[in-house]
Amino acid sequence: MGYFCVDNLPTTLIPTFAALCAQSTREIRRIALGVDVREREYLAHLVETLQELKQKGYPTEVLFLEAGDESLVRRYHETRRRHPLAADGNVLDGIGAERKAMANVREIADRIVDTSGLTVHQLKELLVDFYGETKSRGGLTVSLVSFGYKHGIPYDSDLVFDVRFLPNPHFVDELRPLDGRDPAVRDFVLKHGESRELLDRLKDLLAFLLPFYQREGKAYLTVAVGCTGGRHRSVVLVEELRPFLEARGFPPAVTHRDLDRE
Numbered sequence: 283m284g285y286f287c288v289d290n291l292p293t294t295l296i297p298t299f300a301a302l303c304a305q306s307t308r309e310i311r312r313i314a315l316g317v318d319v320r321e322r323e324y325l326a327h328l329v330e331t332l333q334e335l336k337q338k339g340y341p342t343e344v345l346f347l348e349a350g351d352e353s354l355v356r357r358y359h360e361t362r363r364r365h366p367l368a369a370d371g372n373v374l375d376g377i378g379a380e381r382k383a384m385a386n387v388r389e390i391a392d393r394i395v396d397t398s399g400l401t402v403h404q405l406k407e408l409l410v411d412f413y414g415e416t417k418s419r420g421g422l423t424v425s426l427v428s429f430g431y432k433h434g435i436p437y438d439s440d441l442v443f444d445v446r447f448l449p450n451p452h453f454v455d456e457l458r459p460l461d462g463r464d465p466a467v468r469d470f471v472l473k474h475g476e477s478r479e480l481l482d483r484l485k486d487l488l489a490f491l492l493p494f495y496q497r498e499g500k501a502y503l504t505v506a507v508g509c510t511g512g513r514h515r516s517v518v519l520v521e522e523l524r525p526f527l528e529a530r531g532f533p534p535a536v537t538h539r540d541l542d543r544e
Contacts, residue, residue, distance in 0.1 A: 283414050289316035293328045300340050312413075317387070319380045320366055329390055345412070346384075346391035347405075351377055353398040406499050422496040424532045425504040428462070428520040430512025430540040439506035441491075443484065443519075449474050451514040461541055462517025471518040481519060485526050492532055505534075512540030 291299060296315065303310040317328065335342050349357075351374060358365060358373045367383070368376030388394065393412065397405055414421075427436050435442060451457040451467050460467050471477050488505070495503055505523075509515035517538050527534045 283312075283410065285312045285314040285413075286310050287314045287316070290318065290320055291315055293317065293325065293331045296331050297334050297338070300335060300338075304340075319383050325383060325387065328387055332390065343393070344387070344391045346388050346394045347397055348388070348394065349396060349398045403498060407497070410499055422492065422500060422532065423502050424492070424527055424534040425502070426520045426523055426527070426534045426536045427504060427506045428512055428516035428538045428540070429506055429508045430510055430516070430543065431508050432510060433512060433540050433543060435508065436504065436506045436539065439504050441503070441505045443505070443507045445480065445507055445509050445515050445519060448477050448480070448509070448515045450510065452511065457514070461513045461538075462515065462519075463521060463538075467514055468518050468521070471515055472522075477515075477518075481522055484519070484523065488523070488527065489530065492527075492530070512538070512543065517541065 286303065288299070300313070303313060317325070319325070332342050332344070354377050355373050364371065365373050365376030365380070367379040395405075395408065400408070427439070429436055431444070431446065448471060451460070451470050454470065457464075457467050457470055462468065462471070472481070492503070507516040507519050507523075520536060520538065524534055524536055
């Protein structure tokens with residue numbers, strides 16, 4: 283979403299932090315500061331700090347997230363965390379003290395969101411609706427990687443497809459020194475029915491998955507296609523998937539990791 287994020291910065295330091303960001307050589311246009319009851323005595327200064335920011339010309343917006351007592355008690359039980367204000371271990375007492383401590387923040391909030399019935403993914407989608415710069419497909423960056431299993435699976439892969447069952451150009455003398463970008467290797471691989479069927483099924487699967495990954499807010503997706511050495515079959519399939527993804531609005535970054543390895 284393009285935000286520079288800081289959690290629990292003491293409220294009295296916020297104006298100094300804003301000034302530093304404004305003077306930075308790196309362009310920082312969007313800043314998100316997380317403030318909660320762990321701020322303790324600093325919370326009392328938040329209202330005047332926000333007024334100071336506005337007087338200095340910094341646009342601000344306060345988003346206040348809350349939930350019902352039942353939901354909060356359940357969350358603390360599920361995570362097994364102690365409430366920071368529950369000195370005697372009573373979660374409800376801690377929640378009550380938190381509501382009292384945060385009351386002045388709630389009063390000045392521009393948006394108040396009750397998260398009681400929201401999942402983490404639903405809350406994320408809501409925040410993207412509120413503050414996302416764009417909802418375009420450009421938010422999901424797709425990478426296609428060809429690789430050879432004998433050199434190891436790429437560690438950052440999200441989806442891995444093993445194509446070692448396809449006919450191997452390595453065993454054709456005139457094709458062995460070439461790679462999957464060569465038309466002769468491509469034609470050899472794709473002339474077999476199982477290769478074409480696999481390619482069609484991969485396209486169908488990606489066409490199905492990508493909109494869901496995007497809707498979830500996933501920023502990066504790495505699709506790895508592997509054959510034995512990473513020079514022939516996997517390269518052909520990655521090159522065939524490239525224009526397919528481009529046509530669907532997900533232009534991929536393509537890497538043939540093991541193209542120059544033996």
